[in-house]
Amino acid sequence: MSNLKPHRFAIIDFGSNTVRLVVMSAIPGYSYRLEDEIREVVRLRQGMTEKGLSDEAMARAFSTLRLFKRFCDSTGVDTVLATATSAVREAANGEEFVGRIEREIGLKLQILEGESEAYYGVLGALNEMPLSVGAVLDIGGGSAQISQVEQRRFKRGQALTLGALALTERFIKNRDKAITATELKAVRAEIARQLDTVPWLNDIKNTTLVGMGGTIRNLATIECKRQKYPLDTLHGFVLKRTSVDKSIEQLRQLPLAKREKIPGMRPDRADIILPGTLVVQALMERLDVGEMHISSSGLREGVFFEQFWQHLDDPIIPDVRRFSVLNIARNYNYQKPHAKHVRYLAGRIFEQLVPLHGYGLPERELLDAAALMHDLGTIISYNDHHKHSQTLIENNGLPGYTAREVGLVALLTRYHRKGQPDCAAYKTLFKGGDEKLLICLAAILRLAEFMERGRNAAVDDVSVTWTDAQLRLTLIADEYPAVELWETERHAVPLVEEAFKRRVIIDSLAPPGELSEQPKEEDDEE
């Protein structure tokens, strides 16, 4: 692990509905992790008039921000980054309000213009998704931002007053009841009217659409419950247009009390979720796309990544997938030399065996990821650490990887040392052939692991040859790799024989002979 001391960033995102504080512990450019989070539904926009924010809303906001500032002080945060978005931006008294907060609480809120708000959301997504070209929709409480991405950069973005709370406030009379047909029509008309003000939407049809924000996350959670999605993270989940249509049909017919009971629904969002969902539907229709990729990373993370990657020309990681694996490995204090040597040996075996398995770079990347992370579970305990590695990967997800890929990598770590590979938990995500792929890659990973059993890179390389009947793996090592031969033979060979349908022979270029090490004092206490 790097010896640098982590820096603790608090990011406060003062939205129109919710105020959130996240604490990220980070070594810039190296690794980051979420360390704490608090959240308060302030509904700053509620009761806003042409004079500005209401007294009640400002009082709630003051009390919450005082608490958040105290929280930062008492928990010893190094840097506080606080932003305010549409409600403050649009309020006649917004600037005055921000001035008072700075004077009285000592907290500097940066008011983000619409395009900046869109920019930071995109920054959040790009740093955790391998998006090159596409559109990003971020639905907040007050506004919704639509942005265009080209060449992994923010091209342009626009904020519309299509936030879930803003639309509810304007169009829904009685939130406790089901929406009326008239209200539904009015909301849809307003959404259409505002989308018309974004001329470039016509240029980006059929693109990749990314969605973020509380409304969209909640829609995804509801769909995850429907399909018993096996991962614990929403990030990377693909929400189908048919699911959005289904949710709208469900939401429009139910009174609040029943909406709150929908599996996956956040109770404090049930009263405002429908108008936001209509925005999703309208944009999907207009862009003619059938699905939306969910990003858990948005505005707050964008503000954070601007600091984390500040040494880059643009604060955007070029290769999300490689970095997200490294980030998890670093956070769990992986044994770097061992993990990297297992990755190397696995890669060598994989590439020599291409004529037999026929896989290419995409599969190799999964093997690399699993090799780097195979032992992460030892942070929980040595016993069953292969199972713990699986759990850790499923818990964190792997930003940039699809759910299917996360499942494959998690199972590869699960089967890196024992057990018969079993895909059952992922049957809804896996494609035909994935079970065969899993067995093949697990066999290769297991070989590499046991060829590096001494954890000291004793095996420099492995040469792979075969006939129709047998497969020979010859270890090339500085001296006779007794431990590695023995462990590979007992623990890896059966699965390799199953994967490649050949009898497996493991031998070594170095002759057995006598061992060369010197006897040393065994009971030496220091």
Add this chain to the structure above:
Amino acid sequence: MSNLKPHRFAIIDFGSNTVRLVVMSAIPGYSYRLEDEIREVVRLRQGMTEKGLSDEAMARAFSTLRLFKRFCDSTGVDTVLATATSAVREAANGEEFVGRIEREIGLKLQILEGESEAYYGVLGALNEMPLSVGAVLDIGGGSAQISQVEQRRFKRGQALTLGALALTERFIKNRDKAITATELKAVRAEIARQLDTVPWLNDIKNTTLVGMGGTIRNLATIECKRQKYPLDTLHGFVLKRTSVDKSIEQLRQLPLAKREKIPGMRPDRADIILPGTLVVQALMERLDVGEMHISSSGLREGVFFEQFWQHLDDPIIPDVRRFSVLNIARNYNYQKPHAKHVRYLAGRIFEQLVPLHGYGLPERELLDAAALMHDLGTIISYNDHHKHSQTLIENNGLPGYTAREVGLVALLTRYHRKGQPDCAAYKTLFKGGDEKLLICLAAILRLAEFMERGRNAAVDDVSVTWTDAQLRLTLIADEYPAVELWETERHAVPLVEEAFKRRVIIDSLAPPGELSEQPKEEDDEE
């Protein structure tokens, strides 16, 4: 965490059936954890005659010990402690064999006499069990040790040639078939004959019996499968005499192929498990006890603990329970000041509320343990860390605590910040009243957690008063504890109202007034 660098001990236990190597990473007197393990079934005793160990067995032993020595060298172990037990001790050529191993491999094997073998097994148990007075049975491959414990010290012990492999070798002709009635009778007679040579068995009837060794662990695993035991660790499991009787009935009627299929059976033990099981039954009968407490900690751990506690007069921890909680907390790098302050505040609330809940020291100890460990799960991830804390405790177990207590502590950490306490997973272990206990302690822990939300010991103490209708908690703090009042009110109060059936009021001795902190530079980068 302590800044001391962990010392890595390899303990090699050269038994008559199995050779095992465990690597313990330890900061002596502070914390330890298992870091690696290898195991090889060598069956050193097989083919032993009056001339000593057979050539084939010695060749197997040499090759395994060479590998183990290499493994220690390549993985960078600091200290190797290697012991040999009954087969080597009893073989005519045992000393010569050990001499050759030292000369040729550079590994010094200490041959343990029968009483020393018994002693180290007891040392292992005493350091992970709160046993004061009792008997310990350790069944190995060659011998079985029976020991007496008084005042948490080894009093005396004796090795008998009642190991699982030794008995099988002597009495069972065809291991593939079910045991014959004649063989069964002969094994039982031999066991009785040898138990007769331990005169003091008659002095320790009805005592607490502890069991260890592969045979006993495997019997416990089989019983765990039968009853769907909810914990992942065997240590502390209570094996009933009725279960042993049942296993014998099952084992005696089955040929090897079917014995191997018994759920929980280790396939490489199925051929020798029955004679060992008969030893367990015979000793339980003789001591007239109905149950046996399983210890996963035995000879190897005893050898380790002699080093770990070498600064004590006797290498035995006085209070296993307190230390096992600390050990886990230290291994998972707990946030010491926060955890200890939560424990303090929880204790203060608990003791003031005694007239209402009526609990005493045993329950207080569970609350203390949960308070110290409530945040351990953050090592996995901040999200759902309460669930991860539960998982970590269930995975590790808590040496010294009963399974019911481990379950209660795990669930207390699970519910320390949210959720309605639910005992369902432990219904087989919990007693009547445990659900009420869980709700009461979880409510207290949740209060303490949110009263320490700023993680800076801002709340010095809490004063608890009540009437029939309401319960008042008054925070005593250096300045107005705004964050703590707010968080406690929102997150802890509902469960406290449920637990104590009173309306709850949270207030503070310090007046609200203006906040006293100085505004500081928020964006300061260093």
